[in-house]
Amino acid sequence: MAWIDKFLDFFKRSEKATPQKDSKAIAKQLAMGKMYARDRVNYLLDDDTFQETDLFVEHTGKDFGLDKKYLPADGVITGTGTMSGYPIGIFAQDFTVAGGSLGLMHARKITKIMDLAIKNGMPLIGINDSGGARIQEGVNSLAGYGEIFYRNTLASGVIPQISVILGPCAGGAVYSPALTDFVFVVDKISKMFITGPEVIKTVLGEEITMEDLGGARVQTEITGNAHFFAESEVECFEQIKELMSYIPWNNQKKAEPSTPKLPKPVFDVEKVIPAEPTTPYDIRNIIKSIFDDSKFLEIQEGWAANIVIGFARLNGDTVGVVGNQPLVLAGVLDVDSSDKAARFIRYCDAFNIPLITFVDLPGYLPGVDQEHAGVIRHGAKLLYSYSEASVPKLTVILRKAYGGGYIAMCSRHLGADFVFAWPSAEIAVMGPEGAANIIFKAEISASEDPDATRKEKVKEYTEKFANPYVAARNGHIDAVINPNETRKYLIHSLKVSGSKQEAKPFRKHGVPPF
Amino acid sequence: MKEDNLIRLVIDDTKYQTTVTKKYLSRKKYTPIDPDIIITTIPGSIIDIFVKAGQKIKKGDSLFILEAMKMKNEVKSARNGIIKEIFVSRFSQVAKGQILLRFEKE
Numbered sequence: 001m002a003w004i005d006k007f008l009d010f011f012k013r014s015e016k017a018t019p020q021k022d023s024k025a026i027a028k029q030l031a032m033g034k035m036y037a038r039d040r041v042n043y044l045l046d047d048d049t050f051q052e053t054d055l056f057v058e059h060t061g062k063d064f065g066l067d068k069k070y071l072p073a074d075g076v077i078t079g080t081g082t083m084s085g086y087p088i089g090i091f092a093q094d095f096t097v098a099g100g101s102l103g104l105m106h107a108r109k110i111t112k113i114m115d116l117a118i119k120n121g122m123p124l125i126g127i128n129d130s131g132g133a134r135i136q137e138g139v140n141s142l143a144g145y146g147e148i149f150y151r152n153t154l155a156s157g158v159i160p161q162i163s164v165i166l167g168p169c170a171g172g173a174v175y176s177p178a179l180t181d182f183v184f185v186v187d188k189i190s191k192m193f194i195t196g197p198e199v200i201k202t203v204l205g206e207e208i209t210m211e212d213l214g215g216a217r218v219q220t221e222i223t224g225n226a227h228f229f230a231e232s233e234v235e236c237f238e239q240i241k242e243l244m245s246y247i248p249w250n251n252q253k254k255a256e257p258s259t260p261k262l263p264k265p266v267f268d269v270e271k272v273i274p275a276e277p278t279t280p281y282d283i284r285n286i287i288k289s290i291f292d293d294s295k296f297l298e299i300q301e302g303w304a305a306n307i308v309i310g311f312a313r314l315n316g317d318t319v320g321v322v323g324n325q326p327l328v329l330a331g332v333l334d335v336d337s338s339d340k341a342a343r344f345i346r347y348c349d350a351f352n353i354p355l356i357t358f359v360d361l362p363g364y365l366p367g368v369d370q371e372h373a374g375v376i377r378h379g380a381k382l383l384y385s386y387s388e389a390s391v392p393k394l395t396v397i398l399r400k401a402y403g404g405g406y407i408a409m410c411s412r413h414l415g416a417d418f419v420f421a422w423p424s425a426e427i428a429v430m431g432p433e434g435a436a437n438i439i440f441k442a443e444i445s446a447s448e449d450p451d452a453t454r455k456e457k458v459k460e461y462t463e464k465f466a467n468p469y470v471a472a473r474n475g476h477i478d479a480v481i482n483p484n485e486t487r488k489y490l491i492h493s494l495k496v497s498g499s500k501q502e503a504k505p506f507r508k509h510g511v512p513p514f
Numbered sequence: 515m516k517e518d519n520l521i522r523l524v525i526d527d528t529k530y531q532t533t534v535t536k537k538y539l540s541r542k543k544y545t546p547i548d549p550d551i552i553i554t555t556i557p558g559s560i561i562d563i564f565v566k567a568g569q570k571i572k573k574g575d576s577l578f579i580l581e582a583m584k585m586k587n588e589v590k591s592a593r594n595g596i597i598k599e600i601f602v603s604r605f606s607q608v609a610k611g612q613i614l615l616r617f618e619k620e
């Protein structure tokens with residue numbers, strides 16, 4: 001064959017493997033308001049940096065007529081590229097090819113890029129848009145899923161893994177995203193569930209739409225399965241780029257520092273926080289008043305909103321922020337908020353991101369539903385992950401820090417490197433009302449005017465314990481600080497504990513209360 | 515999550531002003547389990563009944579066959595007792611949480 005013929009053959013084969021943009025299937029994809037897989041990849045990566053792998057891979061299915069079918073690129077685009085100049089691995093399932101269904105070779109293309117990402121310490125972004133297992137390939141398709149899950153687990157805590165749900169992701173397929181660090185969903189496009197509406201209707205007689213069962217809102221507000229919600233794919237891709245700007249490329253690295261910036265002066269710490277401990281405020285305004293450029297990338301904003309988690313920068317360096325949110329459920333800890341914070345703490349610890357915790361909580365949420373949902377087991381995750389974390393841990397107590405909640409929110413006792421309290425802090429076993437009712441129960445009930453006696457006793461307790469000085473006297477906190485100097489204290493503390501070393505007893509791994 | 519729809523949440527006798535989540539509002543109120551009734555845990559159909567009202571039952575006795583999720587599930591008694599009333603007949607369709615049987619009060 002002459003050179004020219006070899007080239008023509010190469011062009012012909014490449015063209016066959018990359019469907020033309022005017023094809024019917026792609027038009028259908030666009031009509032659903034979705035982007036085409038290749039466009040998604042190119043949008044996410046730096047311009048002209050996508051280098052494709054395995055374009056010519058073909059499926060190995062022999063049954064049910066599959067042997068006569070050619071599936072371009074076997075329904076998944078894989079390769080590498082750069083983001084902000086740094087290399088990443090990426091795959092995007094192509095719904096226009098056999099519904100993006102997953103067969104063995106489709107899966108092997110994905111696992112090849114996963115292995116490459118793990119070996120080279122680069123993040124992996126997976127775009128999911130698939131009808132599920134390629135049923136004609138039978139158990140081979142299940143084998144493919146299993147090989148992906150195994151690598152998701154191996155890569156966990158080694159490289160960042162990002163899942164983007166841009167279409168259906170149902171049945172076993174949902175477990176790959178569930179094993180990754182951050183899941184992005186888009187309104188009306190993302191659908192995730194284990195068993196779909198039809199099965200639920202047949203078995204249980206319950207009728208529900210796909211959207212109400214596992215749409216983007218459900219996954220970000222009810223289940224907590226997803227971390228970021230966007231109105232459109234473009235918005236979603238911008239969110240991913242923003243997240244990537246905060247995190248390190250692997251567990252051996254630190255996040256790239258940015259130019260330090262002062263917070264915006266509009267956020268004034270003293271104006272945000274009400275003096276009365278029962279009056280709410282938005283903790284995010286406190287966070288913004290302290291960190292660089294008043295920027296805060298909130299994670300899981302819509303779920304368990306009684307705790308706030310996310311990334312910010314302190315004097316240019318990425319930090320993980322956890323804060324009770326008095327505006328929602330008075331900022332209590334409960335099943336969901338403990339789960340939410342605990343997983344985030346483990347992420348930060350795995351990727352060398354210091355933790356900064358803001359405390360203002362009345363304790364745990366009372367209720368039969370909470371107890372029966374296992375708030376003991378779930379709440380324990382928070383204690384476990386804070387205690388286990390060996391990154392710098394800084395804590396600021398703003399107002400209330402009562403009882404078990406005080407201990408759980410990265411207290412000195414769980415290994416915080418520095419604990420500061422504002423003059424408005426109240427560090428005690430419980431709030432004055434509850435405490436007075438217990439301690440002075442006999443006196444109150446024996447009194448001629450129980451209400452007056454109760455008020456008097458509440459006042460007595462408040463004066464004695466509702467302050468940070470009892471804890472300060474015992475060395476449980478390091479300093480009572482002027483709120484306006486919080487940023488200064490945190491910057492210095494991070495400098496001090498930035499390269500701390502702690503010896504821990506040998507173990508294979510702990511047994512956290514999953 | 516707007517500050518204008520604040521409610522009061524009581525924790526350790528202190529009333530906090532705050533907002534609540536949808537999930538908190540839709541939580542189910544606790545009702546104690548009634549030991550005198552047997553209810554279905556899955557929907558399906560009753561394809562066999564082995565007992566009658568007035569009959570004395572021992573813990574572990576077979577009461578019904580409930581066909582659900584393509585399985586013939588044997589419903590056994592979790593206690594001793596005398597059957598006061600049976601609420602279903604053979605081949606009746608049952609929903610999740612439906613009462614099948616009531617025992618006499620112990």
